[in-house]
Each structure stands twice: as structure tokens, then as C-alpha cells.
Amino acid sequence: xxxxxxxxxxxxxxxxxxxxxxxxxxxxxxxxxxxxxxxxxxxxxxxxxxxxxxxxxxxxxxxxxxxxxxxxxxxxxxxxxxxxxxxxxxxxxxxxxxxxxxxxxxxxxxxxxxxxxxxxxxxxxxxxxxxxxxxxxxxxxxxxxxxxxxxxxxxxxxxxxxxxxxxxxxxxxxxxxxxxxxxxxxxxxxxxxxxxxxxxxxxxxxxxxxxxxxxxxxxxxxxxxxxxxxxxxxxxxxxxxxxxxxxxxxxxxxxxxxxxxxxxxxxxxxxxxxxxxxxxxxxxxxxxxxxxxxxxxxxxxxxxxxxxxxxxxxxxxxxxxxxxxxxxxxxxxxxxxxxxxxxxxxxxxxxxxxxxxxxxxxxxxxxxxxxxxxxxxx
Numbered sequence: 499x500x501x502x503x504x505x506x507x508x509x510x511x512x513x514x515x516x517x518x519x520x521x522x523x524x525x526x527x528x529x530x531x532x533x534x535x536x537x538x539x540x541x542x543x544x545x546x547x548x549x550x551x552x553x554x555x556x557x558x559x560x561x562x563x564x565x566x567x568x569x570x571x572x573x574x575x576x577x578x579x580x581x582x583x584x585x586x587x588x589x590x591x592x593x594x595x596x597x598x599x600x601x602x603x604x605x606x607x608x609x610x611x612x613x614x615x616x617x618x619x620x621x622x623x624x625x626x627x628x629x630x631x632x633x634x635x636x637x638x639x640x641x642x643x644x645x646x647x648x649x650x651x652x653x654x655x656x657x658x659x660x661x662x663x664x665x666x667x668x669x670x671x672x673x674x675x676x677x678x679x680x681x682x683x684x685x686x687x688x689x690x691x692x693x694x695x696x697x698x699x700x701x702x703x704x705x706x707x708x709x710x711x712x713x714x715x716x717x718x719x720x721x722x723x724x725x726x727x728x729x730x731x732x733x734x735x736x737x738x739x740x741x742x743x744x745x746x747x748x749x750x751x752x753x754x755x756x757x758x759x760x761x762x763x764x765x766x767x768x769x770x771x772x773x774x775x776x777x778x779x780x781x782x783x784x785x786x787x788x789x790x791x792x793x794x795x796x797x798x799x800x801x802x803x804x805x806x807x808x809x810x811x812x813x814x815x816x817x818x819x820x821x822x823x824x825x826x827x828x829x830x831x832x833x834x835x836x837x838x839x840x841x842x843x844x845x846x847x848x849x850x851x852x853x854x855x856x857x858x859x860x861x862x863x864x865x866x867x868x869x870x871x872x873x874x875x876x
Contacts, residue, residue: 513863522696522858527560527846528688536771539688540564545775553658553683554578557842560688561626561849574627575657581631582652582661584608584639585615592636593643601640601834602720606713608636613709622852625708626845633841634658637834638665644828659683662838667826674786675825678779682818685772686836688843690765694718694725698844702851703858715844716837722759725840728832730759731819734800740792741799748803760816761804769811780817783824790824 514520528539537544539556540563547556551565558566558574566574588611592604609629612618618628639649642665650665659680660670670676689695698715702708719725738747751758763770780797784790797820804810822832 511861511863517696517860522691523699523851523856525690525847525850526563527843527850528690530690530765530771535768537689544685544772548681548684548775551684553680553687553839556684556687557630560842560846561623577627578631578658579652579654579661581618581628582635582654584632584635585612585617587615588612589639589649592640597644600720601637601644601830602716602726602837604640605633605636605834605837606716606720608633609709609713609716613707613713622708622845622849626841626849629709629712629841629845630838633834633838634662635665637831637838638662640834641666641828641831644830671825674782678782678821679825681779682776682821682835683839685776685814686818686839688840688846692724693721694840695844695847699847699851700858702848703855705855708845708848711848712841712844715840719833719837719840725833725836727759727813728815728819728822728836729829731815732823732829732832734759735793735796735820738796738800741795744796744799744803748800748807752807758800758804758810760819761808761810761812763811763813770813772814773812773817776814776817776821780821780824783821787824793820793824 526540528537530537531543534543539547540559542559542565547559551559554575555566555571558570562570588608591611592608595604595607612629612632617632618625635649635652642649650668652661653664654661656664656670659676663670663676663679691699694715697718698711701711701714722730738744748758781794784794797817801812801816804812819829819832822835823829827835
């Protein structure tokens with residue numbers, strides 16, 4: 499008897515593991531322009547957005563489909579600044595979690611609690627802005643908690659990026675650091691039907707709420723094969739004392755079948771289009787210190803060695819991990835920062851899914867035992 503779901507005389511169904519190459523739906527949020535080799539947000543090339551726009555402007559674009567007018571941007575900024583403070587029950591609950599859990603566990607819990615408390619009011623757009631405003635407060639407070647420090651309250655006089663550094667360190671860095679950080683958020687904000695976005699759309703397709711969908715997306719992004727890769731990149735660099743260590747380490751890693759994090763991408767075959775922009779931002783930070791210049795030298799050596807050995811190019815996580823490290827963030831905080839950015843893309847997709855919904859329910863090809871009788875019951 500056939501166990502694949504096909505007739506015995508014909509071939510079985512074509513299985514595309516990981517849904518590779520499967521077009522599941524349409525979207526107007528973003529696309530990789532294969533001809534130009536560039537990622538577009540609502541039609542705009544992301545390198546151009548990173549060069550000339552603020553993160554607030556990009557968030558508005560992702561949600562509304564057009565860049566904001568001055569009044570639109572002012573209204574979004576006002577709404578975001580008013581919503582930064584966390585409710586006391588959320589603060590108390592998060593402070594009771596063990597510091598042995600990952601910060602992404604804390605962030606996932608925070609999203610779920612905010613949804614249960616109904617802090618946003620209004621519809622999905624209001625909820626999206628509410629999460630966008632509150633998640634940096636969670637991330638900053640959690641990094642300080644793990645350092646044994648009290649949280650720093652948000653400052654409504656500061657921009658999105660300025661306020662995050664203020665809540666992390668009690669001070670705002672210079673414009674070079676701020677701009678490099680803002681560029682990273684712009685680059686991370688959206689990227690089509692990636693694993694976490696698809697998880698959010700699957701949950702949304704069932705008729706569930708935005709907070710449930712974002713909670714699922716946070717869980718998906720935590721994995722080292724997705725958002726957690728920026729943390730894993732630093733794990734690689736921790737094993738390399740200098741450029742001379744690269745080739746022996748890589749030879750051993752490849753011989754043992756170890757996946758070298760930060761390289762390769764399902765969508766890009768000739769290099770991640772976001773990397774050059776983030777690489778420039780990394781250089782701005784790295785050239786300021788001897789530690790940064792040393793790290794950049796190791797990074798360049800490993801990038802070349804991977805290209806020579808495997809023909810693989812770095813993805814966005816490869817330059818972003820070292821950049822966040824040099825900005826002073828703890829490695830477990832890297833992926834939560836990713837969430838602060840990607841929540842804009844997630845929520846745009848959630849609203850898009852709701853607007854033209856179809857339950858997402860793929861089939862599977864059965865490979866278990868053929869039909870059989872229970873013992874003794876023939």
C-alpha cells in the first residue's frame with residue numbers, strides 16, 4: 499500500500515521541505531528585486547532608506563505604504579513616546595523571571611502579558627505602535643537586570659534610538675553610534691515571508707489576535723537558524739583570538755560538519771543585499787577602537803576564507819553581531835534588539851493577512867506504517 503498519499507501506480511507528491519521555493523501568498527510589504535539584487539520596502543530600495551531616513555519614517559512606511567509627511571511623522575512620534583512606559587504588573591512579572599532564562603523568553607512573556615492586559619486599546623495599528631514603543635523598554639530593562647542594575651525610565655524628549663541607549667546606559671552616545679544603530683534597525687525591519695513572519699501570518703490566519711501572532715513570531719526568531727544567528731556569530735568570534743586562527747578553525751569546523759553562523763541565506767544566492775550597508779556601519783564603529791579594528795580584521799579574514807572554501811557570502815547577522823558588541827550591548831541582547839525592529843514588519847504582515855485572510859494549512863506526505871490491525875483483533 500502506498501504511504502505517501504499518492505496512488506500506487508503514480509509518483510508521490512513533490513515534497514518541498516522547509517517550503518523552499520513555495521509561493522504561499524501575495525504581499526505588498528517587501529520584496530527582493532532579483533534583477534537589482536536589492537531588498538525593497540513598499541517599493542523603495544532599503545539602502546536608500548538607510549542612507550536618508552529615520553527608523554520612525556521607515557516604520558510609518560512599512561505600516562502605511564507611503565513615507566510620512568511632516569505632520570504624520572510628528573503624530574507617530576507623539577504616539578510612540580506616550581506609550582513607552584510599561585504597566586506595573588508587567589514590570590513585576592518580568593522582574594520575577596529567572597536570569598538564567600534567555601532575554602527572548604522575557605520578551606515573549608512581555609508580549610503575551612501586554613496582550614492579556616489590553617494595554618493598546620483601539621485596533622491593530624494602535625496595538626502595533628504600542629508594542630513598538632514598549633519593547634525597547636523591556637529589552638533595556640532586561641539587560642540592566644542581568645547586570646544587577648535598576649531600570650532607567652524612558653525619556654519622552656528623546657528619539658526612538660536615543661531613548662533606547664538612555665534606558666540601557668543612562669546616557670546617549672554620539673551621532674556616529676546612534677546612526678549606525680539606527681541603520682541596523684532599518685535593515686532588520688522587514689524581509690518578506692521569513693520564518694518568524696510566516697509564523698505570525700499562520701497564527702493570524704486562524705483568526706487569532708495580533709499579540710498571539712507576535713508572541714509566536716518572537717518564539718520563531720529566537721532560534722539560531724533565524725534571529726539568534728546574530729548572537730551565534732559572536733560565539734564564532736569568541737573562538738578566534740586573531741586573523742591567523744581563522745583558517746585552522748574553519749578547517750576543523752567544516753571537517754566536523756559544524757555550521758558556520760552568519761553565512762548563506764535562503765533568498766540570496768550571491769550575497770545578502772543588506773550587508774554592504776551594515777558593513778559600512780560596522781566600520782564606522784570598529785575604526786574608533788583598537789578592539790574594533792582587531793575584530794574587523796578577524797571578520798574580514800573569515801569572510802574571505804568562507805568564500806574560498808564554500809563559496810558562501812555573509813548575511814546581515816554577520817556584520818550586525820560585531821557592531822552590537824562594539825556598541826556595548828550584551829550578546830544575549832542582540833536578538834531582542836532584532837525584535838524591536840522586526841515588530842514593524844511582523845505587524846504589517848499581520849494586518850495584511852487579516853485584510854485578505856485564508857487559513858494557512860498545508861498538507862503533508864505520510865511516510866509512517868501502512869494501515870494495520872490492532873494485535874489480537876483480526
